[in-house]
Each structure stands twice: as C-alpha cells, then as structure tokens.
Amino acid sequence: MKLNPGKLVALLIFLFSLGVYVATLAPSVFWWDSGEFIANVANLGIPHRPGFPLYILLAKVFTLFSAQNLSWRTNLFSAACAAFSLALVYRIFLRISIERFSSKRHKVLAGVVGLLVVLLFGFNYSYWIQAVRAEVYSLAVLLFALLFWLVVKIETGPAWSPKTQLVFFLVAGLSLANHPAIALSTSPALWYLLMTKSGRAWKPMTLLASIVLFLLGISVYLYLPLRSLNRPELNWLNPADWQNYLRTILAGGSAGPLQPFDRHLFFNLFGICKIFFQQLGIFPLLLAGVGFWSLGPRRRRWLWFAIFLTLFNWLVLGLLTEEFIPDNPDLHGYLLPSLLIWSLSFGWGSLYLLNRTYLFFSQPIFTRPLKIIVTSVGVLFLTFISAIPGYQSRALCDLSSNPIPEQYGRQALADRDYGSLVIIDNPNLDFLLRGLQYGENFRRDLIVIDRTLLPAEWYCQQLKHNYPNLFKHMPTPLTGEKLALNLATDYLNRGKTVYWEFAERDTALVKYLVPVGYLCQIVKQPEQLDSLWAKQIDWEAKNLTWDTHPAFKFDGDAQRVWSRVMFNLGYFYERKGMLTEAADKYRRILALSPDEGLVTRRLKIIGENQIRAGE
Structure with a gap:
C-alpha cells in the first residue's frame, strides 16, 4: 500500500516534535496545577474545578505504559498530545490549501509552507510550555484540532458526511469534559462553519444519533460523583452530591470568577492582544491577513470563522482572568485556539506570495535558475520569521534544565522528622508537595495541610477522612486558622513535631517559632530556639x-x-x-x-x- 505523502510528512512532524518536547520535558513536578494534576493522576482523584475528568482518565491510562516515575510520564502525556496536534494542524493546512489547485508545484509549495506553519505554531512559548509539563491545555488543543479537522473534511468534501458529523458530536462532548471554557470559546466559530455549509443534511435519525454521541462524550463527567463516592484521598469540593457536583462542573476552568464588563476587562483584553502579537510577530500577522484574502470564494466564511474564534476566545479569557500575569502559562494555554487559526492563515498568506512570486518570474524575460533562486530565497525568509518565536522561547520552555520547583518541594520536606505535621500557607507549595508525595512517593509519612484551604468545609472533611486520628480530639465546628492552631497544639501535646510556614499574620507565634529551611518548627519553650540558629544559617547559605x-x-x-x-x-x-x-x-x-x-x-x-x- 502506497503511503500518502501528506500523511508521511504528518507522521514525521509528530516524531520530530515529540522528540523536541521530550528533550525539553520537565523531569518532575512543576509549578502550580502541574503538581496537582500529577497527584490526581496517581491517585485517580478529583482536581480543582471543573474536575477535568477526561484528562485524569486518559493520563492515567497513558502512564500505565512506562517504567519512568509517574511525574515524568504525566508530563510525557502532554508532549504526546501536543505532537499529535501539530500533525493534525499540518493535515488541516494541506486540506484547505490544496483543494482548489491540482498543480504539482502548488502541492509542493503547500507542503513546504505547512512545515512553516507547524514551526510557527508549535514552538512559540504559548504552545511549547504546555507540551513539557503536566497540564490540560495540550489535550484541549488536540481535541480542538480534531474538531477543526472534522469541520474541514465536511467543508472541503464533495457532499455532507453523516459519519464525520457523528464523530464531530462525540469529540465535542469529550472536549467539554476536558476543558469546558476552551471548548465553549471555540464552539461558536465551529458551529458557524457547520451551519453555513451548503448542502448540509440534518436527517432526523442522524441528528438523534449525533445528540446521543454528544451526551456520551460529555458523560465522562459522571466520573466525578462516582469517584467521589469512593472517597479518594484527593477529592476537591467532594462532588458526591448534586449541589457540589454542579458547583464543580459549572466552573469555567482553572481561572478565577467572571470579571465585570469594566476597565478591568479592557485591561485584560489589551494584555491578551499584546501577548498575541509577541507570540506570532507583526509580519506573520500581516501575512495572515493576506492569507484570508487568498482563499478565494470561501475567504469571507473563513475570515468570519477566524473573527468569531478570536473574539470569543479572547473574551472568555478576559472574563475569567482575575489577575493578569503576562508570563503565566495558563493564560497562554487559553489563547491556543486563536493562535492556531492565525498561524494557519500565515501559511495561506505565505503560500499565496510564493505562488505569485513564482508565476511572476515564470515570464520569458526571466531565466529558470533565477525563478528557482528567488522562490528559494522567499522560502528561506519565511522560514526565518517562522523560527523567531521558537528561538526566543527555547530557554523559557526547556524545563529539562530547570530543577527549581522540584528542589523547592523536596527541600521543604527532606529533613523533617518522621510522621510530623506540616502546616503550609501556600497553594503553589501545596501542589508541588502533592505531586511529589503521590506521584513520586516522596515523604508519604508526613501530614501536609494547606491552611489557605481550611476555611472550606470539603477540605476539612477530606482531611478528617484521610487522617482520622488527627481529628480525634478536635471540636467539630472548627475551620480556618482556629482549626490550624488547634491541630498544631494537639499534635505538640502528643509529643510530635509540628512545622509551620510563617506568614505576616503569624506575628503572635514568633516567639515559639524557629526557622528550619523554608518552614518553621514550633517549640514549646522559647529557650530551645538558640540551638537551631546555626543550622539555619548554614542551610540558607546552601539552598x-x-x-x-x-x-x-x-x-x-x-x-x-x-x-x-x-x-x-x-x-x-x-x-x-x-x-x-x-x-x-x-x-x-x-x-x-x-x-x-x-x-x-x-x-x-x-x-x-x-x-x-x-x-
């Protein structure tokens, strides 16, 4: 059987990009949600809202087939999803670019420019950083690329395909079960292309089957209450009942609550626009405008598709962003669908200019070598501007040489007494420690409590289930700071060691605290402090x-x-x-x-x- 050249190149893209991502992969836990996802994949738990059930289940299955530590395997799952997405992006570009032309020259140029699209999109910071750490965004982009590919097949096909329609509805449901905010932000644009397709046929039985498949895809969310009923060690919001279940799944994503339509929203949108220009560059965006114009009779529909996609994608991100931090990888993760369509359009614009250049120099007054040289120079120039984002991002995205998050987590717990109680005041450190404890089985003897979560009733219930002896003498109504202090006092009275992460509001405890690394140890007698100062001075000098x-x-x-x-x-x-x-x-x-x-x-x-x- 003869292999299609486009499929062969797509396979090579998958292998090459996977190799680059593996070479720059984080070897262990990384900041924020990465550690939490690793812990929940290891434990089959329930992470923060909206639960991300599809990611947890797929990553769990993926991590069963490797001998490396679970943190690395979970990071590898992101790399595999990202590499597969780039192969799909290449296929999408070829399908749209070649449908109106049959000449060999155009197909060859389209194949070359498709590689530039992959280079521009797959190796800018926004995309690359998602591929080298445990996060949901690589899977979200893969599902969006698959939906986009199915729509393109319907759009460019000779007739409406019921089978493609059925698969589209199934993947749409699965997409909502992974990251609903990204899925909803891309839905209007995808539906616009579907609903404006000429010759569409919504037969009653096919439509009914489509709805059933959509519900089947989204039914992955049933994992949350079913798993919560089994009381896993990590059980965010405890969605076993309908009230908590709805509170979980109706959250927009990992960002904060919806922001009002005021100056804050416009500030966010301005920051998003700035990130967008930084990731692609001015010249590729100008070429993207040329690209939409070059699509011929369908350019109006594709332009509206890009406008709808960009508008809703940016608006959802602007509404969900409470604090705009430009280098926050999560912000960049939300932007990936709109970056994808503009990268494709950059390719269409580049292809149009290369074709026009080739035709212009095909006139009799020009020699054939000159025509080839000029076209080659154009390809080299486009390759250069496509490679700029990757060149600028390589140091930022090479997490293989960044041990800082793992070292921070390990040093926080490494020399703590066996079976001690560790009360921290830092969700970032909490997620790192979860990833190390559950993903790499590091210091599972320690009881780690994040007091920033203690005001939440579900978190207190989770701790009581995981550590019943710890709460044996605790008054039931206690939560928050009072609960943290009572737990520390009771544990000390049992003759056990308690470590406390100091914060500004802890000034009343200062005389009973002595620093031991990143934490402080609570001592009953203040005179015990002097004996530990020398160790802390040496530790700070080293760490x-x-x-x-x-x-x-x-x-x-x-x-x-x-x-x-x-x-x-x-x-x-x-x-x-x-x-x-x-x-x-x-x-x-x-x-x-x-x-x-x-x-x-x-x-x-x-x-x-x-x-x-x-x-």
Whole structure:
C-alpha cells in the first residue's frame, strides 16, 4: 500500500516534535496545577474545578505504559498530545490549501509552507510550555484540532458526511469534559462553519444519533460523583452530591470568577492582544491577513470563522482572568485556539506570495535558475520569521534544565522528622508537595495541610477522612486558622513535631517559632530556639541560591516564589529583632524586583529602627 505523502510528512512532524518536547520535558513536578494534576493522576482523584475528568482518565491510562516515575510520564502525556496536534494542524493546512489547485508545484509549495506553519505554531512559548509539563491545555488543543479537522473534511468534501458529523458530536462532548471554557470559546466559530455549509443534511435519525454521541462524550463527567463516592484521598469540593457536583462542573476552568464588563476587562483584553502579537510577530500577522484574502470564494466564511474564534476566545479569557500575569502559562494555554487559526492563515498568506512570486518570474524575460533562486530565497525568509518565536522561547520552555520547583518541594520536606505535621500557607507549595508525595512517593509519612484551604468545609472533611486520628480530639465546628492552631497544639501535646510556614499574620507565634529551611518548627519553650540558629544559617547559605541558577531568570514563577520565601524569612527575622538579617533578605528581593513597594517600606522601617537603637 502506497503511503500518502501528506500523511508521511504528518507522521514525521509528530516524531520530530515529540522528540523536541521530550528533550525539553520537565523531569518532575512543576509549578502550580502541574503538581496537582500529577497527584490526581496517581491517585485517580478529583482536581480543582471543573474536575477535568477526561484528562485524569486518559493520563492515567497513558502512564500505565512506562517504567519512568509517574511525574515524568504525566508530563510525557502532554508532549504526546501536543505532537499529535501539530500533525493534525499540518493535515488541516494541506486540506484547505490544496483543494482548489491540482498543480504539482502548488502541492509542493503547500507542503513546504505547512512545515512553516507547524514551526510557527508549535514552538512559540504559548504552545511549547504546555507540551513539557503536566497540564490540560495540550489535550484541549488536540481535541480542538480534531474538531477543526472534522469541520474541514465536511467543508472541503464533495457532499455532507453523516459519519464525520457523528464523530464531530462525540469529540465535542469529550472536549467539554476536558476543558469546558476552551471548548465553549471555540464552539461558536465551529458551529458557524457547520451551519453555513451548503448542502448540509440534518436527517432526523442522524441528528438523534449525533445528540446521543454528544451526551456520551460529555458523560465522562459522571466520573466525578462516582469517584467521589469512593472517597479518594484527593477529592476537591467532594462532588458526591448534586449541589457540589454542579458547583464543580459549572466552573469555567482553572481561572478565577467572571470579571465585570469594566476597565478591568479592557485591561485584560489589551494584555491578551499584546501577548498575541509577541507570540506570532507583526509580519506573520500581516501575512495572515493576506492569507484570508487568498482563499478565494470561501475567504469571507473563513475570515468570519477566524473573527468569531478570536473574539470569543479572547473574551472568555478576559472574563475569567482575575489577575493578569503576562508570563503565566495558563493564560497562554487559553489563547491556543486563536493562535492556531492565525498561524494557519500565515501559511495561506505565505503560500499565496510564493505562488505569485513564482508565476511572476515564470515570464520569458526571466531565466529558470533565477525563478528557482528567488522562490528559494522567499522560502528561506519565511522560514526565518517562522523560527523567531521558537528561538526566543527555547530557554523559557526547556524545563529539562530547570530543577527549581522540584528542589523547592523536596527541600521543604527532606529533613523533617518522621510522621510530623506540616502546616503550609501556600497553594503553589501545596501542589508541588502533592505531586511529589503521590506521584513520586516522596515523604508519604508526613501530614501536609494547606491552611489557605481550611476555611472550606470539603477540605476539612477530606482531611478528617484521610487522617482520622488527627481529628480525634478536635471540636467539630472548627475551620480556618482556629482549626490550624488547634491541630498544631494537639499534635505538640502528643509529643510530635509540628512545622509551620510563617506568614505576616503569624506575628503572635514568633516567639515559639524557629526557622528550619523554608518552614518553621514550633517549640514549646522559647529557650530551645538558640540551638537551631546555626543550622539555619548554614542551610540558607546552601539552598537560598535560586537567583544564581541559569534557569531562574527565565522562570517567572520561580522568581515570585523566591521573593515570597525571602520576604517571609525577612519579616520573621524583623519580628525577632534580627534587623541585619531581615534587611539582607529585603535587599535581595529589591535586587530582583526594584519596584516592590511593600519591601521598600519594610526596609525603610528597619533603617529607622536601627537609627533609634543606635541613639
């Protein structure tokens, strides 16, 4: 059987991109949701809203077929989804580009330009960073690309295909079961192409079968209540009853609540537009405009498709973004569908210009070698501008050489006493520790509690189920800070060790805390403090050196977490009266971020206190 050249190239794209992603893959946990997803894949648990059941189930199956640690296998699942998506993107580009032309020259140029589309889309920061860590966005893009491919098959086919329609509805349901916010933001554009297709045939039985398949796809959400009834160790919001189940699935995604239509929304949209231009570049976007015009009779429908897709995609992201952080990978993940369509249009524009150039130099006054040289130069120039985003992103996306998140999590727990209680005040650290404990079986003897979640009743119920002995003497109504303090006191009274992550609101506990690494140990007698200071000084000299690691300057989350750690230590030393040590921590923060107003004020207060002490 002769293999179609387009399919062969798509296979090579899959293998090549997978190789690049594996070479730059995070070896272990990464910041924020990555660690949480790894833990839930290991435990078959329920992550934060909306639960992402399809991702959890598919990643669980995928991770069964490798001997590497589960964190790496879960990261590899993202890489495989991303590589498969690029193969589909290439096939989509060829299908749309070649349908109106039969000449061999046009097909060859389309094949070459399709590679440039893959290069531009697959190796910009927004896409690449999703492929090298455990996240839902690679799977979301894969499902969108599959839906897009099915619509293109219907659009470019000679007749309406009932089978393709059935598969489309099934994948649409599955897409909602993975990331509903992205799925809903792309639905209007996809439906526009379907509903405006000439010759469509909505036969009653086919339509009924389509609805059944759609419901079958979305029924993956039944995993949440069914699994919750079995009380897994990780059971976010406990969606076993209808009220919590609806609260879970009706969440838009991993972003915050909907923002009002005010200046905040327009600020978000401006930031999104800026990210969009940074990821693709001005020249590719100009070529994208040419690309829509070049599609001939169908250009109006494709242009409206791109407008609908971009508008709803940006609007959903703008409404869900509570705090706009430009280097937040999650923000970039939401933008991938609109980046995909504009990357395709860049390819159509490039193909149009190359064809026009070739035809112009085909006139008798020009020699054949000149025609070939000029066309080749054009291809090289387009290759150059397609490779710029990847060149700019390679250091940001090479997580294989970024051990900072894993080291932070391991160092936080490495030397803690066996069976101790660790109370932290940092969701980012909480997710890292979950990933290490469940994904890599690291320090499972420790009880880790995130007190930022203690006000939530479901979290307290989860802890009571996982650690019944811990709550044996606890008053039932307690939640929040009171529960954290009571748990710490009771555990100390049993003769066990308690570690506490210090924050600004813990000034009343300062005299009973001594720093041990990133955390503090609670001691009953303040005179026990002096014996532990020397160890902490040595530990800080060895481990608080993130800012010297080559990956630090490319990792925005590492910079924010490091600044938080340094501020908490500095504020702790300040409350202890160790003003020199506190000032040193504050100055290191300002060396990284000179505009930190709170740190500047604390440093000013220390200076005034030192002057008064001298007087």
